[in-house]
Amino acid sequence: MKIFERFLHIDRRIIFVLIFIGVALPLIWTLGFNLEVTENVQSVYDLLEGLEPGTRILISFDYGPSTKPEIQPMAIALMEQAFTNRIRIIAIALWPMGVQMCNEAFEKVSAEYPNIEYGIDFINLGYKVGGMVTINHMAKDFRSTFPTDAGGNPVDEFPIMKGIKNFDKLGCVISLSAGDPGLKQWVMIAHDTFGKPVCGGTTAVQAPIMLAYVNEQQQLVGLLGGLKGAAEYELLVNKPGFATKGMDAQSVAHIIIIIFILIGNIGYFATRKQDIMKA
Amino acid sequence: MEILMHRIGIWIGVFLTFAIFSFLYKDNPFYKIAEQIFIGISAGYWFIYTIYNILIPNLFVPVTTDLAHNFLLLIPAFLGILMLCRLIPSIDWVSRYALAVVVGTTAGLFFKSYLQSDVLNQLTATIINPFASGNAAQIIGELILIIGTLTGIIYFFFSKKHEGAFGTTARVGIYFLMISFGAAFGYTVMSRISLLIGRLNFLLGDWLGIIKP
Structure with a gap:
């Protein structure tokens, strides 16, 4: 259960570093995600x-x-x-x-x-x-x-x-x-x-x-x-141009953020269930 | 010389960028320096900009060159001086007259435009026949638009207790509001990441030359 508690207390600086790397790398190496016109x-x-x-x-x-x-x-x-x-x-x-x-x-x-x-x-x-x-x-x-x-x-x-x-x-x-x-x-x-x-x-x-x-x-x-x-x-x-190149970085950053939102939610619901069982 | 100045400008930009980013680790003197520089330069820039791009071309030049045709400009000039009286505590109440004129004229000028754009036109855009298109996706979209608008308005109707059918409708309205907040949050994340992309483009392109800026 400790792992779920850790999910809730991830150092925010780890998230910043991952976002930084996640945005920087696609600017250097283009990934070429598909883009559809709305x-x-x-x-x-x-x-x-x-x-x-x-x-x-x-x-x-x-x-x-x-x-x-x-x-x-x-x-x-x-x-x-x-x-x-x-x-x-x-x-x-x-x-x-x-x-x-x-x-x-x-x-x-x-x-x-x-x-x-x-x-x-x-x-x-x-x-x-x-x-x-x-x-x-x-x-x-x-x-x-x-x-x-x-x-x-x-x-x-x-x-x-x-x-x-x-x-x-x-x-x-x-x-x-x-x-x-x-x-x-x-x-x-x-x-x-x-x-x-x-x-x-x-x-x-x-x-x-x-x-x-x-x-x-x-x-x-x-x-x-x-x-x-x-x-x-x-x-x-x-x-x-710049926006097309930036969308690769944007997409990677969004994936990282979604992963952390999921981790946070899993940690929250798992520890809540644990607290209810204890009570 | 021009290239040298350009390079110095880039290095200053790099230093300030890292100084601001350093706050993400923790508050520190470099961040404080960058913050104070930003505030100081912004204040100075706006002060000079206001004088040279607003006051001189729009007030001083017309009044000094052709007073007969521009004497009405003396009224806003006078109101502006009244506004500056806020700086003198003994007569700071005088500034309220100028403020009253600003509030009154703004309310009067904007009332019609806001009513037309944000109420009448928005309302008209919602009063539609959802089945007119014949396209299933569009019909569903327009039904969602109508239901979302009506239930959202009902949620903000507080003169009746939210219970029974009325309460259920209001609850549906809350769901629509939550979805819209989620969309707004998503867009905000996108916006902030875009700014980071802009900064990294500067660091990797203009400074390091790894990518084409």
Whole structure:
């Protein structure tokens, strides 16, 4: 019976070490676990595939470095798909560090697309404080909300901004979000108030909350949830990257955690039975 | 020079990463140092960021360059000064006026949006004909959606004692809630592991060069 008692008192540092090794090894040696594309991710992909070349979409970078491992791969995969289909991207940020996240993603992707030009195919309008109020204001007067791009140049100088006065000429809105302000605020204003199709990607923590908006009302067209959502999107655009590689490590870590949950439960029920018999 | 600075940056990142991870063994001075550096840099960064990216472009520049068209900005500026009065104990009560404006306007602005998105649209999305699709899996899914929503709402109805048929329905609601908590926990684990993957990618890729970052 001592073994069951030991199950209940495993040193947490042993678990940390095993998780560390379990995550590190698959990053070095790829295991290649199977990955299936879920309906919510497919819907986002289909929405972008259905847009005409030249259509402008808005991507809001509502996250920072703390959630970069989960969300940056989504940004890269979405940009890959957009530039492949000649869809033009207007980027903004509701989080201050979102501007840098956007620049990093664009720098990485644009290296593979030499024809992509800043101001024609892509623009980064920078950060604006205010969250939901800012989104509401953009929907009524886009230019007064973002009179310049992130570099301080007037937006009128850029062909991509021609005719953009509100959300009317945007194909859809995508929010890559790690919290508030983020995807929920875009759903509330861009879709529920102004009827614009909205989709996005979130951290895994946020995903169960946002999944409720992927419904019959199409409040969200689709959703990329956490690293898995990003990996599925990389699979769809056929550009396996950080998320795909990370899913191997993710799976191994989950197996280790499940094993320890089982060990803990076996120990708990076995010792409880023993206590009842003693009583 | 640029490469050298890049390498120094990576080594600082490595030191801070290990300093933070060391807390998993036990609390120690290295963890404390990393924690204090993080707090200090965050405070300094936000202070400067607020001045240069919020106050200067949104208040100081418009007011100093074209006051006639931007005089309304003086109202939020004044409210902001009132808010800073919290720092002076003898007149800290003045900040309540600014706070009252923030609370009032936020409540007013958000009320309609939240009602529309979180109540009306969510409710409409649940009022569906579950048998319309003809697909067995979809029918089961939509029935679960309807039953889960109704029983979940019943669980949170506390004006009637949870007994008999009402109690049984509420109990079903609890099961749905527990399943949703389990799903949320699973997603949270996934999220935290993703952050660890990010850090290990930095250590194994940017620092050691074992993998391609």
